[in-house]
Amino acid sequence: MTIQEMKEKAMDIRMDVVTLIHNAGCGHIGGDLSEADALVALYYKHMNVSAGQVKDPDRDRFILSKGHSVESLYCILADKGYFDKQELMTTYSAYLSRFIGHPNNKIPGIEVNSGSLGHGLSVAVGMAKAAKMMGKDYHVYTLLGDGELAEGSVWEGVMAGGHFHLDNLTALIDRNGLQISGSTEDVMAQGSQESRWAPFGWNVISIPGNDMAAIDAALTAAKAVKGKPTVIILNTTKGLGVSFMENNYIWHHKPMNEEQYQLAMASLKERKVHMS
Numbered sequence: 001m002t003i004q005e006m007k008e009k010a011m012d013i014r015m016d017v018v019t020l021i022h023n024a025g026c027g028h029i030g031g032d033l034s035e036a037d038a039l040v041a042l043y044y045k046h047m048n049v050s051a052g053q054v055k056d057p058d059r060d061r062f063i064l065s066k067g068h069s070v071e072s073l074y075c076i077l078a079d080k081g082y083f084d085k086q087e088l089m090t091t092y093s094a095y096l097s098r099f100i101g102h103p104n105n106k107i108p109g110i111e112v113n114s115g116s117l118g119h120g121l122s123v124a125v126g127m128a129k130a131a132k133m134m135g136k137d138y139h140v141y142t143l144l145g146d147g148e149l150a151e152g153s154v155w156e157g158v159m160a161g162g163h164f165h166l167d168n169l170t171a172l173i174d175r176n177g178l179q180i181s182g183s184t185e186d187v188m189a190q191g192s193q194e195s196r197w198a199p200f201g202w203n204v205i206s207i208p209g210n211d212m213a214a215i216d217a218a219l220t221a222a223k224a225v226k227g228k229p230t231v232i233i234l235n236t237t238k239g240l241g242v243s244f245m246e247n248n249y250i251w252h253h254k255p256m257n258e259e260q261y262q263l264a265m266a267s268l269k270e271r272k273v274h275m276s
């Protein structure tokens, strides 16, 4: 896919996400909208994965450590044919639906159960270490939230990734500056994530995280680095694409009324038109 096609795809995925969440009446919409570009770059270009190879030992792995933002991942997997899109759109979060509000590995394409923040990176470290031990050359990716970085367990994974020189591991951080109840700097100040990972032995890349060309270049660069894992800090906007949700923590998890839904769709359509 070209950069332009991936940009447009990310807007289409955002429209699916908004509709999915409106149908269900619940969902972590803000973080879905900030992460969509990175997930599109991974699933439509950079990762060696497909619906036909979910058990292939050589497939790349992706772990959504910020598991609450599962709706973007579901919409991408549906678009890529892992399961029926209609079933997802009509049953998400309903009683007895298999599509629950956080990732679970009974769904084709989902590697690891997540949602309790702070665990995905350590699981990714284990998978990357296993690849090294088995002589396999798959790559492991994980996406963390910036609020999630307040979990102490994340830093055990950071330490281990550097210690084992896991150059087959790329962590991405959705650095949208907000978490559930306000700004990350008010809840648990982080300062510069850019200066925190290198002392643990990581290669650090920091980019505008909703810029598809920058994401594409960063993922290519990360894979080329030898002897250490890479972290890509995606400086994103929470709620991106829906004007009244952007940079507003209130939209971390919140249903839309009918009027807000129509406004959200109109906002995304307008953004998509102005992209080409």
Ligand SMILES: Cc1ncc(C[n+]2csc(CCOP(=O)(O)OP(=O)(O)O)c2C)c(N)n1
Binding pocket: 028, 030, 031, 032, 034, 066, 068, 069, 115, 116, 117, 118, 144, 145, 146, 147, 148, 149, 174, 176, 178, 179, 180, 238, 252
């Ligand atoms: C261990 C744990 N504590 C608390 C929560 C509740 N929780 C869900 S999302 C969230 C905020 C996460 O913020 P961030 O990681 O910045 O995600 P994003 O802004 O990308 O949505 C919290 C505290 C959780 N899921 N897991």
Ligand SMILES: [Mg+2]
Binding pocket: 145, 146, 147, 174, 175, 176, 177, 178, 179
């Ligand atoms: Mg955040």
